[in-house]
Amino acid sequence: FVRLASQWMYSQDGDAHKASRQLLGKAFTPRAIESLRQIIQDITDRELSGLQGQVDLKASLFDRIPALILAELYGIDREDALKLRRWTRDIVMFVGGSHDPDYGPEQALAGIEEMYAYFADLIEKRRRQPRDDLVSRVLESSLESAASDDEVLAQIVFILVAGYTTSADQLCIGLLHLLEHPAQHAALKDDPALVNLAVEEMLRFDAAGSLSHRVLTEDVTIEGVTMKAGDLVYLIRASANRDPAKFTDPDTFDIRRADHDHLAFGRGQHFCMGTALFRLEAEIVFTSLLKRFPDLGLVVDSPATWRNSNLQFRGLKALPINLGKGV
Numbered sequence: 001f002v003r004l005a006s007q008w009m010y011s012q013d014g015d016a017h018k019a020s021r022q023l024l025g026k027a028f029t030p031r032a033i034e035s036l037r038q039i040i041q042d043i044t045d046r047e048l049s050g051l052q053g054q055v056d057l058k059a060s061l062f063d064r065i066p067a068l069i070l071a072e073l074y075g076i077d078r079e080d081a082l083k084l085r086r087w088t089r090d091i092v093m094f095v096g097g098s099h100d101p102d103y104g105p106e107q108a109l110a111g112i113e114e115m116y117a118y119f120a121d122l123i124e125k126r127r128r129q130p131r132d133d134l135v136s137r138v139l140e141s142s143l144e145s146a147a148s149d150d151e152v153l154a155q156i157v158f159i160l161v162a163g164y165t166t167s168a169d170q171l172c173i174g175l176l177h178l179l180e181h182p183a184q185h186a187a188l189k190d191d192p193a194l195v196n197l198a199v200e201e202m203l204r205f206d207a208a209g210s211l212s213h214r215v216l217t218e219d220v221t222i223e224g225v226t227m228k229a230g231d232l233v234y235l236i237r238a239s240a241n242r243d244p245a246k247f248t249d250p251d252t253f254d255i256r257r258a259d260h261d262h263l264a265f266g267r268g269q270h271f272c273m274g275t276a277l278f279r280l281e282a283e284i285v286f287t288s289l290l291k292r293f294p295d296l297g298l299v300v301d302s303p304a305t306w307r308n309s310n311l312q313f314r315g316l317k318a319l320p321i322n323l324g325k326g327v
Contacts, residue, residue, distance in 0.1 A: 001105065001112055005095070005112070007154035008154055009021060010162070017270075023142060023145065023147055023155050027138060028273050028274070033277050036277070037280060039069070039072050040069055040280060041288070043072065044065060044284050044289075045288060048061070048288060048289065052323060053322075053323060055321060055323065056319060056320050057172070057175065057321045059318070062171040062175075062319070063085060063168050065171070065281070066281065067081040069281060070160055070164055074134050074160075075126075075132075084160060084164060087111040087160075087161075088115075088165050089164075091115075091161050092164075092313060093107075095108070096312035097311030099308075099309045115157050116153060116157060119135075119157055120149075123135060123149065138152055163274045166208045166313065167281065169314065169315035170202070172319050173314065173315070174199065174206075174282065177205055178198065178255075179296075180253075181253045187256070188290060192291070194256065198286065199283060199286065200260035201254060201257050203241075203260075203264035203265075204247070204260050206314065207237055207238060207264035208314050208315060209237065209264065209313055210238040211237060211311075212237065212266065212312075214235060215232055237262075237266075241262045246261070247259060293327070295325060296321055297322055299320040305317045
């Protein structure tokens with residue numbers, strides 16, 4: 001598992017990291033992401049059309065939409081989206097520091113091996129018959145950079161691992177906080193144009209990826225404390241995003257907040273490549289959800305439950321929602 005995961009761009013620095021990002025560059029340009037708008041809208045509308053009454057939106061919607069979008073992006077069958085969910089869940093839960101016996105090294109190894117076998121086969125198919133999808137664009141980039149098949153495969157798998165679980169969790173967390181603040185929920189219903197500001201506040205207020213770890217390359221002194229080159233340090237983004245020196249009333253959930261320069265997507269050379277995709281996804285999902293079910297709300301006698309088995313990644317086990325009458 002370590003041998004394979006060490007090839008992912010998040011494990012790389014310097015020239016190797018730069019080369020890996022360039023492999024994926026064509027697939028994540030603003031134009032390429034915006035071209036997915038109608039596809040994401042169609043997926044969202046289709047998924048919403050099957051919902052009514054009281055449902056667990058985590059399982060019924062938020063776990064499904066990111067997987068279906070990624071399947072579309074990769075040009076793979078909808079049926080295989082369910083495999084993506086299982087593989088990435090098992091891998092991310094282990095990588096992020098699992099406290100759950102159901103998400104240990106055995107499950108992570110099985111998931112990563114199955115993923116690599118699946119996408120190795122897909123790469124060969126796209127090499128023979130290119131299509132307008134992410135895999136074909138990465139293969140095109142690899143010809144320009146002379147990247148090996150192993151390097152192509154590693155980054156294709158990594159984007160899925162990084163993009164699925166955190167997106168599903170962030171959508172879930174964002175809706176929970178919106179509904180826990182009725183005035184903010186009402187403001188967004190009254191003015192759907194606030195959706196992008198609302199998404200940024202969801203990311204700032206409670207990011208699914210609450211921390212990252214790094215190894216220092218030089219000595220660093222902060223507030224009189226010196227950390228040495230080679231030390232393992234944890235960057236607590238959740239804390240930074242509530243920093244009173246940066247944000248006014250940082251513990252207040254305010255979708256009209258003007259300053260949303262948060263760290264949910266990181267910063268610097270490891271800044272998340274999927275930022276634009278998630279923002280577009282969240283914009284469409286929340287706009288469509290609130291338009292179709294304007295009276296949705298939390299279920300009083302069945303509260304949302306948090307997953308508490310992972311150190312790095314926050315998420316919900318379940319988000320029971322009463323959808324109301326619907327439109």
